[in-house]
Amino acid sequence: MEERTRHLMAQLPYLRRYARALAGSPADGDALVTRALEWYLDREGEDAGEHGGTVPLRMTLYRHLNTLQDDRDAPAATSAHPVEAALGALGETDRRLYLLVNLEDLAAADAAAVLDLPAGEGVERLARAREAVRARLAATILIVEDDAIIAFDLAETVRSMGHIVCGTAATMDEALGLAAEHTPTLALMDIRLAEGDNGIEVARELRRQRFLPVIFVTAFPEDVVRRGVEYLGPVIPKPFTREQIEQAITRAVFTPAPEEGRAMVPPVA
Incomplete structure:
Protein backbone atom coordinates (compact mmCIF):
# COMPACT_ATOMS: atom_id res chain seq x y z
CA MET A 1 0.00 0.00 0.00
CA THR A 78 -31.62 14.37 17.32
CA SER A 79 -31.07 11.91 20.16
CA ALA A 80 -32.78 11.13 23.44
CA HIS A 81 -29.45 10.41 25.08
CA PRO A 82 -28.81 13.14 27.69
CA VAL A 83 -25.22 13.82 26.60
CA GLU A 84 -26.12 14.06 22.91
CA ALA A 85 -29.17 16.16 23.72
CA ALA A 86 -26.98 18.55 25.73
CA LEU A 87 -24.57 18.87 22.83
CA GLY A 88 -27.46 19.38 20.43
CA ALA A 89 -28.58 22.41 22.45
CA LEU A 90 -25.31 24.19 21.62
CA GLY A 91 -24.88 26.31 18.54
CA GLU A 92 -23.47 24.23 15.70
CA THR A 93 -20.02 25.83 15.75
CA ASP A 94 -19.76 25.38 19.52
CA ARG A 95 -20.96 21.78 19.21
CA ARG A 96 -18.24 21.03 16.70
CA LEU A 97 -15.64 22.78 18.82
CA TYR A 98 -16.69 20.71 21.84
CA LEU A 99 -16.52 17.46 19.84
CA LEU A 100 -13.12 18.23 18.34
CA VAL A 101 -11.61 18.93 21.77
CA ASN A 102 -13.48 16.55 24.07
CA LEU A 103 -14.08 13.66 21.67
CA GLU A 104 -11.14 13.97 19.28
CA ASP A 105 -8.53 15.30 21.76
CA LEU A 106 -7.44 18.24 19.61
CA ALA A 107 -5.90 21.19 21.37
CA ALA A 108 -8.33 24.10 21.61
CA ALA A 109 -6.20 26.17 19.22
CA ASP A 110 -6.15 23.36 16.63
CA ALA A 111 -9.90 22.84 16.93
CA ALA A 112 -10.43 26.57 16.48
CA ALA A 113 -8.26 26.46 13.35
CA VAL A 114 -10.39 23.65 11.90
CA LEU A 115 -13.42 25.87 12.40
CA ASP A 116 -11.72 29.06 11.11
CA LEU A 117 -11.91 30.71 14.54
CA PRO A 118 -9.21 32.85 16.15
CA ALA A 119 -7.47 30.80 18.85
CA GLY A 120 -8.56 33.12 21.67
CA GLU A 121 -12.17 33.03 20.57
CA GLY A 122 -12.02 29.26 20.37
CA VAL A 123 -10.82 29.00 23.97
CA GLU A 124 -13.58 31.33 25.20
CA ARG A 125 -16.32 29.56 23.26
CA LEU A 126 -15.11 26.17 24.46
CA ALA A 127 -15.30 27.29 28.09
CA ARG A 128 -18.87 28.52 27.60
CA ALA A 129 -19.86 25.32 25.78
CA ARG A 130 -18.44 23.12 28.54
CA GLU A 131 -20.32 25.07 31.18
CA ALA A 132 -23.56 24.83 29.19
CA VAL A 133 -23.19 21.06 28.80
CA ARG A 134 -22.32 20.65 32.48
CA ALA A 135 -25.39 22.65 33.51
CA ARG A 136 -27.72 20.59 31.30
CA LEU A 137 -26.33 17.32 32.64
CA ALA A 138 -26.74 18.32 36.28
CA ALA A 139 -29.59 16.19 37.58
CA THR A 140 -32.13 17.46 40.10
CA ILE A 141 -32.42 14.70 42.69
CA LEU A 142 -35.07 14.11 45.32
CA ILE A 143 -34.01 12.19 48.44
CA VAL A 144 -36.77 10.23 50.19
CA GLU A 145 -35.26 8.99 53.45
CA ASP A 146 -36.50 9.26 57.05
CA ASP A 147 -33.10 8.76 58.68
CA ALA A 148 -31.53 12.24 58.91
CA ILE A 149 -27.93 10.98 58.96
CA ILE A 150 -28.39 8.77 55.90
CA ALA A 151 -30.26 11.55 54.10
CA PHE A 152 -27.38 13.93 54.82
CA ASP A 153 -24.81 11.42 53.52
CA LEU A 154 -26.81 10.88 50.32
CA ALA A 155 -27.18 14.64 49.81
CA GLU A 156 -23.43 15.17 50.21
CA THR A 157 -22.73 12.44 47.64
CA VAL A 158 -25.19 13.97 45.17
CA ARG A 159 -23.70 17.46 45.54
CA SER A 160 -20.13 16.18 45.25
CA MET A 161 -21.06 14.80 41.81
CA GLY A 162 -22.21 18.24 40.67
CA HIS A 163 -25.93 17.44 40.86
CA ILE A 164 -28.65 19.34 42.71
CA VAL A 165 -30.61 18.15 45.75
CA CYS A 166 -34.11 19.59 45.41
CA GLY A 167 -35.15 18.43 48.87
CA THR A 168 -35.32 15.64 51.42
CA ALA A 169 -38.60 13.95 52.34
CA ALA A 170 -39.40 11.54 55.16
CA THR A 171 -43.01 10.75 54.19
CA MET A 172 -45.07 10.13 51.09
CA ASP A 173 -46.84 13.50 51.30
CA GLU A 174 -43.54 15.34 51.63
CA ALA A 175 -42.06 13.44 48.69
CA LEU A 176 -45.02 14.08 46.39
CA GLY A 177 -45.09 17.74 47.38
CA LEU A 178 -41.39 18.24 46.63
CA ALA A 179 -41.71 16.34 43.36
CA ALA A 180 -44.60 18.57 42.25
CA GLU A 181 -42.70 21.72 43.19
CA HIS A 182 -39.29 20.90 41.75
CA THR A 183 -39.91 18.26 39.03
CA PRO A 184 -36.75 16.23 39.85
CA THR A 185 -35.04 14.06 37.29
CA LEU A 186 -34.23 11.24 39.74
CA ALA A 187 -35.25 10.05 43.21
CA LEU A 188 -33.20 8.15 45.78
CA MET A 189 -35.89 6.23 47.65
CA ASP A 190 -35.94 4.43 50.98
CA ILE A 191 -38.73 1.86 51.27
CA ARG A 192 -39.84 1.99 54.91
CA LEU A 193 -40.53 5.62 55.67
CA ALA A 194 -41.84 7.68 58.57
CA GLU A 195 -45.51 7.49 59.59
CA GLY A 196 -45.75 3.97 58.15
CA ASP A 197 -45.41 5.18 54.56
CA ASN A 198 -43.83 2.98 51.92
CA GLY A 199 -41.33 4.10 49.29
CA ILE A 200 -42.65 1.58 46.78
CA GLU A 201 -46.02 3.31 46.84
CA VAL A 202 -44.29 6.69 46.50
CA ALA A 203 -42.38 5.38 43.46
CA ARG A 204 -45.56 3.99 41.93
CA GLU A 205 -47.37 7.30 42.37
CA LEU A 206 -44.48 9.29 40.93
CA ARG A 207 -44.38 6.90 37.98
CA ARG A 208 -48.15 7.27 37.53
CA GLN A 209 -47.94 11.06 37.47
CA ARG A 210 -44.91 11.19 35.17
CA PHE A 211 -41.91 9.03 34.44
CA LEU A 212 -39.32 9.53 37.19
CA PRO A 213 -36.32 7.22 37.53
CA VAL A 214 -36.01 5.82 41.05
CA ILE A 215 -33.11 4.17 42.85
CA PHE A 216 -34.19 2.29 45.97
CA VAL A 217 -31.71 2.62 48.85
CA THR A 218 -33.03 0.32 51.52
CA ALA A 219 -32.28 -2.17 54.26
CA PHE A 220 -35.19 -4.26 52.94
CA PRO A 221 -34.35 -5.07 49.30
CA GLU A 222 -36.46 -8.22 49.51
CA ASP A 223 -39.60 -6.03 49.63
CA VAL A 224 -39.01 -5.04 45.99
CA VAL A 225 -38.66 -8.64 44.86
CA ARG A 226 -41.53 -9.91 47.02
CA ARG A 227 -43.91 -7.36 45.54
CA GLY A 228 -42.66 -7.91 42.00
CA VAL A 229 -41.85 -4.26 41.34
CA GLU A 230 -38.26 -4.54 40.13
CA TYR A 231 -39.32 -2.52 37.08
CA LEU A 232 -39.60 0.58 39.29
CA GLY A 233 -35.83 0.88 39.66
CA PRO A 234 -32.56 -0.70 40.81
CA VAL A 235 -31.96 -1.49 44.47
CA ILE A 236 -28.91 -0.60 46.57
CA PRO A 237 -28.98 -2.46 49.91
CA LYS A 238 -28.01 -0.71 53.12
CA PRO A 239 -25.35 -0.37 54.29
CA PHE A 240 -24.11 1.12 51.03
CA THR A 241 -20.86 2.66 49.83
CA ARG A 242 -20.54 6.09 48.26
CA GLU A 243 -19.18 4.41 45.12
CA GLN A 244 -22.37 2.34 44.76
CA ILE A 245 -24.50 5.47 44.97
CA GLU A 246 -22.33 7.39 42.50
CA GLN A 247 -22.38 4.55 39.96
CA ALA A 248 -26.15 4.12 40.21
CA ILE A 249 -26.77 7.86 39.81
CA THR A 250 -24.47 8.04 36.79
CA ARG A 251 -26.25 5.13 35.09
CA ALA A 252 -29.64 6.69 35.78
CA VAL A 253 -28.68 10.19 34.63
CA PHE A 254 -27.08 9.02 31.39
CA THR A 255 -29.79 6.56 30.39
CA PRO A 256 -32.39 8.00 27.99
CA ALA A 257 -35.94 8.16 29.33
CA PRO A 258 -38.28 5.62 27.72
CA GLU A 259 -40.61 6.75 25.00
CA GLU A 260 -43.91 8.13 26.15
CA GLY A 261 -46.38 5.32 26.58
CA ARG A 262 -43.72 2.77 27.44
CA ALA A 263 -43.25 3.99 31.00
CA MET A 264 -46.68 2.89 32.14
CA VAL A 265 -46.89 1.16 35.49
CA PRO A 266 -48.36 -2.33 35.41
CA PRO A 267 -51.64 -2.59 37.32
CA VAL A 268 -51.50 -3.40 41.01
CA ALA A 269 -51.61 -7.13 41.53
Whole structure:
Protein backbone atom coordinates (compact mmCIF):
# COMPACT_ATOMS: atom_id res chain seq x y z
CA MET A 1 0.00 0.00 0.00
CA GLU A 2 1.47 3.37 -0.97
CA GLU A 3 2.46 5.72 1.84
CA ARG A 4 -0.25 8.26 1.03
CA THR A 5 -2.98 5.65 1.42
CA ARG A 6 -1.45 4.27 4.63
CA HIS A 7 -1.48 7.73 6.17
CA LEU A 8 -5.10 8.11 5.18
CA MET A 9 -6.23 4.73 6.50
CA ALA A 10 -4.60 5.47 9.86
CA GLN A 11 -7.08 8.33 10.27
CA LEU A 12 -10.15 6.22 9.52
CA PRO A 13 -11.18 5.36 13.12
CA TYR A 14 -10.95 9.03 14.13
CA LEU A 15 -12.84 10.20 11.07
CA ARG A 16 -15.66 7.74 11.65
CA ARG A 17 -15.96 8.67 15.30
CA TYR A 18 -16.12 12.39 14.58
CA ALA A 19 -18.37 12.06 11.54
CA ARG A 20 -20.90 9.92 13.39
CA ALA A 21 -21.10 12.47 16.19
CA LEU A 22 -21.18 15.31 13.66
CA ALA A 23 -24.08 13.85 11.66
CA GLY A 24 -25.87 12.33 14.63
CA SER A 25 -26.12 8.82 13.19
CA PRO A 26 -23.71 6.02 12.22
CA ALA A 27 -25.07 5.68 8.69
CA ASP A 28 -24.91 9.38 7.87
CA GLY A 29 -21.50 9.67 9.49
CA ASP A 30 -20.05 6.79 7.51
CA ALA A 31 -21.43 8.29 4.31
CA LEU A 32 -19.60 11.53 5.11
CA VAL A 33 -16.36 9.63 5.68
CA THR A 34 -16.67 7.82 2.35
CA ARG A 35 -17.08 11.13 0.54
CA ALA A 36 -14.19 12.69 2.46
CA LEU A 37 -11.87 9.81 1.55
CA GLU A 38 -12.86 10.04 -2.12
CA TRP A 39 -12.27 13.80 -2.07
CA TYR A 40 -8.85 13.41 -0.52
CA LEU A 41 -7.67 10.64 -2.83
CA ASP A 42 -8.70 12.70 -5.84
CA ARG A 43 -6.39 15.52 -4.72
CA GLU A 44 -3.24 13.94 -6.15
CA GLY A 45 -0.39 16.43 -5.90
CA GLU A 46 -2.43 19.01 -3.97
CA ASP A 47 -1.57 17.90 -0.45
CA ALA A 48 2.07 18.86 -0.12
CA GLY A 49 3.05 19.31 3.49
CA GLU A 50 -0.03 17.59 4.93
CA HIS A 51 1.88 14.42 5.71
CA GLY A 52 4.31 16.26 7.94
CA GLY A 53 2.40 14.89 10.93
CA THR A 54 -0.73 12.94 11.72
CA VAL A 55 -2.62 15.84 13.26
CA PRO A 56 -2.33 18.23 10.27
CA LEU A 57 -3.72 15.56 7.95
CA ARG A 58 -6.50 14.75 10.38
CA MET A 59 -7.34 18.44 10.75
CA THR A 60 -7.65 18.73 6.97
CA LEU A 61 -10.06 15.83 6.93
CA TYR A 62 -12.06 17.13 9.91
CA ARG A 63 -12.43 20.43 8.08
CA HIS A 64 -13.73 18.70 4.97
CA LEU A 65 -16.16 16.58 6.97
CA ASN A 66 -17.59 19.83 8.33
CA THR A 67 -17.92 21.16 4.78
CA LEU A 68 -19.69 18.00 3.64
CA GLN A 69 -22.07 18.16 6.61
CA ASP A 70 -22.87 21.78 5.75
CA ASP A 71 -23.51 20.77 2.14
CA ARG A 72 -26.07 18.21 3.31
CA ASP A 73 -28.13 21.17 4.51
CA ALA A 74 -29.62 18.97 7.22
CA PRO A 75 -29.24 19.29 10.97
CA ALA A 76 -27.62 16.51 12.94
CA ALA A 77 -30.08 13.79 13.91
CA THR A 78 -31.62 14.37 17.32
CA SER A 79 -31.07 11.91 20.16
CA ALA A 80 -32.78 11.13 23.44
CA HIS A 81 -29.45 10.41 25.08
CA PRO A 82 -28.81 13.14 27.69
CA VAL A 83 -25.22 13.82 26.60
CA GLU A 84 -26.12 14.06 22.91
CA ALA A 85 -29.17 16.16 23.72
CA ALA A 86 -26.98 18.55 25.73
CA LEU A 87 -24.57 18.87 22.83
CA GLY A 88 -27.46 19.38 20.43
CA ALA A 89 -28.58 22.41 22.45
CA LEU A 90 -25.31 24.19 21.62
CA GLY A 91 -24.88 26.31 18.54
CA GLU A 92 -23.47 24.23 15.70
CA THR A 93 -20.02 25.83 15.75
CA ASP A 94 -19.76 25.38 19.52
CA ARG A 95 -20.96 21.78 19.21
CA ARG A 96 -18.24 21.03 16.70
CA LEU A 97 -15.64 22.78 18.82
CA TYR A 98 -16.69 20.71 21.84
CA LEU A 99 -16.52 17.46 19.84
CA LEU A 100 -13.12 18.23 18.34
CA VAL A 101 -11.61 18.93 21.77
CA ASN A 102 -13.48 16.55 24.07
CA LEU A 103 -14.08 13.66 21.67
CA GLU A 104 -11.14 13.97 19.28
CA ASP A 105 -8.53 15.30 21.76
CA LEU A 106 -7.44 18.24 19.61
CA ALA A 107 -5.90 21.19 21.37
CA ALA A 108 -8.33 24.10 21.61
CA ALA A 109 -6.20 26.17 19.22
CA ASP A 110 -6.15 23.36 16.63
CA ALA A 111 -9.90 22.84 16.93
CA ALA A 112 -10.43 26.57 16.48
CA ALA A 113 -8.26 26.46 13.35
CA VAL A 114 -10.39 23.65 11.90
CA LEU A 115 -13.42 25.87 12.40
CA ASP A 116 -11.72 29.06 11.11
CA LEU A 117 -11.91 30.71 14.54
CA PRO A 118 -9.21 32.85 16.15
CA ALA A 119 -7.47 30.80 18.85
CA GLY A 120 -8.56 33.12 21.67
CA GLU A 121 -12.17 33.03 20.57
CA GLY A 122 -12.02 29.26 20.37
CA VAL A 123 -10.82 29.00 23.97
CA GLU A 124 -13.58 31.33 25.20
CA ARG A 125 -16.32 29.56 23.26
CA LEU A 126 -15.11 26.17 24.46
CA ALA A 127 -15.30 27.29 28.09
CA ARG A 128 -18.87 28.52 27.60
CA ALA A 129 -19.86 25.32 25.78
CA ARG A 130 -18.44 23.12 28.54
CA GLU A 131 -20.32 25.07 31.18
CA ALA A 132 -23.56 24.83 29.19
CA VAL A 133 -23.19 21.06 28.80
CA ARG A 134 -22.32 20.65 32.48
CA ALA A 135 -25.39 22.65 33.51
CA ARG A 136 -27.72 20.59 31.30
CA LEU A 137 -26.33 17.32 32.64
CA ALA A 138 -26.74 18.32 36.28
CA ALA A 139 -29.59 16.19 37.58
CA THR A 140 -32.13 17.46 40.10
CA ILE A 141 -32.42 14.70 42.69
CA LEU A 142 -35.07 14.11 45.32
CA ILE A 143 -34.01 12.19 48.44
CA VAL A 144 -36.77 10.23 50.19
CA GLU A 145 -35.26 8.99 53.45
CA ASP A 146 -36.50 9.26 57.05
CA ASP A 147 -33.10 8.76 58.68
CA ALA A 148 -31.53 12.24 58.91
CA ILE A 149 -27.93 10.98 58.96
CA ILE A 150 -28.39 8.77 55.90
CA ALA A 151 -30.26 11.55 54.10
CA PHE A 152 -27.38 13.93 54.82
CA ASP A 153 -24.81 11.42 53.52
CA LEU A 154 -26.81 10.88 50.32
CA ALA A 155 -27.18 14.64 49.81
CA GLU A 156 -23.43 15.17 50.21
CA THR A 157 -22.73 12.44 47.64
CA VAL A 158 -25.19 13.97 45.17
CA ARG A 159 -23.70 17.46 45.54
CA SER A 160 -20.13 16.18 45.25
CA MET A 161 -21.06 14.80 41.81
CA GLY A 162 -22.21 18.24 40.67
CA HIS A 163 -25.93 17.44 40.86
CA ILE A 164 -28.65 19.34 42.71
CA VAL A 165 -30.61 18.15 45.75
CA CYS A 166 -34.11 19.59 45.41
CA GLY A 167 -35.15 18.43 48.87
CA THR A 168 -35.32 15.64 51.42
CA ALA A 169 -38.60 13.95 52.34
CA ALA A 170 -39.40 11.54 55.16
CA THR A 171 -43.01 10.75 54.19
CA MET A 172 -45.07 10.13 51.09
CA ASP A 173 -46.84 13.50 51.30
CA GLU A 174 -43.54 15.34 51.63
CA ALA A 175 -42.06 13.44 48.69
CA LEU A 176 -45.02 14.08 46.39
CA GLY A 177 -45.09 17.74 47.38
CA LEU A 178 -41.39 18.24 46.63
CA ALA A 179 -41.71 16.34 43.36
CA ALA A 180 -44.60 18.57 42.25
CA GLU A 181 -42.70 21.72 43.19
CA HIS A 182 -39.29 20.90 41.75
CA THR A 183 -39.91 18.26 39.03
CA PRO A 184 -36.75 16.23 39.85
CA THR A 185 -35.04 14.06 37.29
CA LEU A 186 -34.23 11.24 39.74
CA ALA A 187 -35.25 10.05 43.21
CA LEU A 188 -33.20 8.15 45.78
CA MET A 189 -35.89 6.23 47.65
CA ASP A 190 -35.94 4.43 50.98
CA ILE A 191 -38.73 1.86 51.27
CA ARG A 192 -39.84 1.99 54.91
CA LEU A 193 -40.53 5.62 55.67
CA ALA A 194 -41.84 7.68 58.57
CA GLU A 195 -45.51 7.49 59.59
CA GLY A 196 -45.75 3.97 58.15
CA ASP A 197 -45.41 5.18 54.56
CA ASN A 198 -43.83 2.98 51.92
CA GLY A 199 -41.33 4.10 49.29
CA ILE A 200 -42.65 1.58 46.78
CA GLU A 201 -46.02 3.31 46.84
CA VAL A 202 -44.29 6.69 46.50
CA ALA A 203 -42.38 5.38 43.46
CA ARG A 204 -45.56 3.99 41.93
CA GLU A 205 -47.37 7.30 42.37
CA LEU A 206 -44.48 9.29 40.93
CA ARG A 207 -44.38 6.90 37.98
CA ARG A 208 -48.15 7.27 37.53
CA GLN A 209 -47.94 11.06 37.47
CA ARG A 210 -44.91 11.19 35.17
CA PHE A 211 -41.91 9.03 34.44
CA LEU A 212 -39.32 9.53 37.19
CA PRO A 213 -36.32 7.22 37.53
CA VAL A 214 -36.01 5.82 41.05
CA ILE A 215 -33.11 4.17 42.85
CA PHE A 216 -34.19 2.29 45.97
CA VAL A 217 -31.71 2.62 48.85
CA THR A 218 -33.03 0.32 51.52
CA ALA A 219 -32.28 -2.17 54.26
CA PHE A 220 -35.19 -4.26 52.94
CA PRO A 221 -34.35 -5.07 49.30
CA GLU A 222 -36.46 -8.22 49.51
CA ASP A 223 -39.60 -6.03 49.63
CA VAL A 224 -39.01 -5.04 45.99
CA VAL A 225 -38.66 -8.64 44.86
CA ARG A 226 -41.53 -9.91 47.02
CA ARG A 227 -43.91 -7.36 45.54
CA GLY A 228 -42.66 -7.91 42.00
CA VAL A 229 -41.85 -4.26 41.34
CA GLU A 230 -38.26 -4.54 40.13
CA TYR A 231 -39.32 -2.52 37.08
CA LEU A 232 -39.60 0.58 39.29
CA GLY A 233 -35.83 0.88 39.66
CA PRO A 234 -32.56 -0.70 40.81
CA VAL A 235 -31.96 -1.49 44.47
CA ILE A 236 -28.91 -0.60 46.57
CA PRO A 237 -28.98 -2.46 49.91
CA LYS A 238 -28.01 -0.71 53.12
CA PRO A 239 -25.35 -0.37 54.29
CA PHE A 240 -24.11 1.12 51.03
CA THR A 241 -20.86 2.66 49.83
CA ARG A 242 -20.54 6.09 48.26
CA GLU A 243 -19.18 4.41 45.12
CA GLN A 244 -22.37 2.34 44.76
CA ILE A 245 -24.50 5.47 44.97
CA GLU A 246 -22.33 7.39 42.50
CA GLN A 247 -22.38 4.55 39.96
CA ALA A 248 -26.15 4.12 40.21
CA ILE A 249 -26.77 7.86 39.81
CA THR A 250 -24.47 8.04 36.79
CA ARG A 251 -26.25 5.13 35.09
CA ALA A 252 -29.64 6.69 35.78
CA VAL A 253 -28.68 10.19 34.63
CA PHE A 254 -27.08 9.02 31.39
CA THR A 255 -29.79 6.56 30.39
CA PRO A 256 -32.39 8.00 27.99
CA ALA A 257 -35.94 8.16 29.33
CA PRO A 258 -38.28 5.62 27.72
CA GLU A 259 -40.61 6.75 25.00
CA GLU A 260 -43.91 8.13 26.15
CA GLY A 261 -46.38 5.32 26.58
CA ARG A 262 -43.72 2.77 27.44
CA ALA A 263 -43.25 3.99 31.00
CA MET A 264 -46.68 2.89 32.14
CA VAL A 265 -46.89 1.16 35.49
CA PRO A 266 -48.36 -2.33 35.41
CA PRO A 267 -51.64 -2.59 37.32
CA VAL A 268 -51.50 -3.40 41.01
CA ALA A 269 -51.61 -7.13 41.53
